Amino acid sequence: MEIAVTDAPATTPCAAPKGRPREFCVDTALTAALGVFWSKGYEGATMADLTQAMGITKPSIYAAFGNKESLFHKALDLYEAEKLAYTREALQQPTARAVAEYLMRGAIAAQSNDCGPGGCLRVITSSACGSEGESIKADVMKRRASSQAALVERFRAAQAEGDLPAHLEPEALTAYIYALVQGMAVQAGSGATRADLERVVDTSLAMWPTR
Amino acid sequence: MEIAVTDAPATTPCAAPKGRPREFCVDTALTAALGVFWSKGYEGATMADLTQAMGITKPSIYAAFGNKESLFHKALDLYEAEKLAYTREALQQPTARAVAEYLMRGAIAAQSNDCGPGGCLRVITSSACGSEGESIKADVMKRRASSQAALVERFRAAQAEGDLPAHLEPEALTAYIYALVQGMAVQAGSGATRADLERVVDTSLAMWPTR
DNA sequence: CAATTTCCATAACGCTTGGTATATAATTGA
């Protein structure tokens, strides 16, 4: 009769892991997987690469993360949360120019190859499109569209405040900024140094309308 | 005695093809192969994809082009000669701004997906870097460096003529332009339309120093 | 301590990959 009261444990999965606990840290393994995907792309990363970098065997990967595709999605979540956080912080900058600068300097930090492999996981994934990773590519493009929409909105607000010259459309400016950042990612993936990328950003900012 | 006079046929290979003539046109097949590499990348393009698009069987490909890697290099040669010719034409424009505009408008024409697949074969190839296509990637990067060096030289000449503000370094400007063009390639490969790319170029040109 | 649950490791699976051996067809020159 009172069964309904204690009927909830199925929804609280973290209560008591009955069997043998796993011997590896999921987050650490996921970080290692991210590094592999980042440097070799989705299709370029083999399960052998992943097992070696993650330090666990294939059955463990499949038990903990599902299949390769779902592992990639989780790695991409981690990437966006950890390496692309600056994207959201940038929107809170006071002026449109400051937003753009924050976005580009953040891109340097994220793409420069001192921390992690060079380039951008999104760019790498959307460029390398075998027939297999079609849904992967679609996922990346959806996330990118969402990021771009937020920036358009920010620029629109800036224009309403008179912070942006009227002859610049928010959509066009967003596409421009993103093209620049994505191009920097291409160069970073091809061995460009942090100084190289800084020259690109400085040049772009030198051209930004001052009035 | 007069042998020396008629000793040249080894250098005139088109004289008499002794055996069975091939039934396909090499250039047509190479164009088809280029389309496959362009839309799926080097590693993403399988031999099955290539045979189907080229309309010939695997042994014919290997007999005519060597292996997959050498086929890619030949397709890349064709791509650069046919689709990247605007890169060299741009350098002959009278002003630095005209050079930049020619470069970007040409990029739109080459990357926009009405003619051939979207995006840029160089960007696709250098981004998609499995462990296998390492030498392929190196080849692309070498060609890109050569193109960039030519643009640096052109901007340097422009600066000597007073055609370019002194506070803009030719190297930095080149990296900036290339980042923009490469970013446009990323967007074109993700389904951006010609109008989308034109907005990017117009925005960039609106920021170009006028004085 | 027994039972149970979950883990790790090996090995195999079915499939696709780039590349090739072999046999047949088509042309040239004698």
Next chain:
DNA sequence: TCAATTATATACCAAGCGTTATGGAAATTG
């Protein structure tokens, strides 16, 4: 007409891919 030579077509190969089944070891629960 008969060899010599070259292209085509079918089939095959070894290797690598993502994925899964199996068997035993280890840790928590009752």
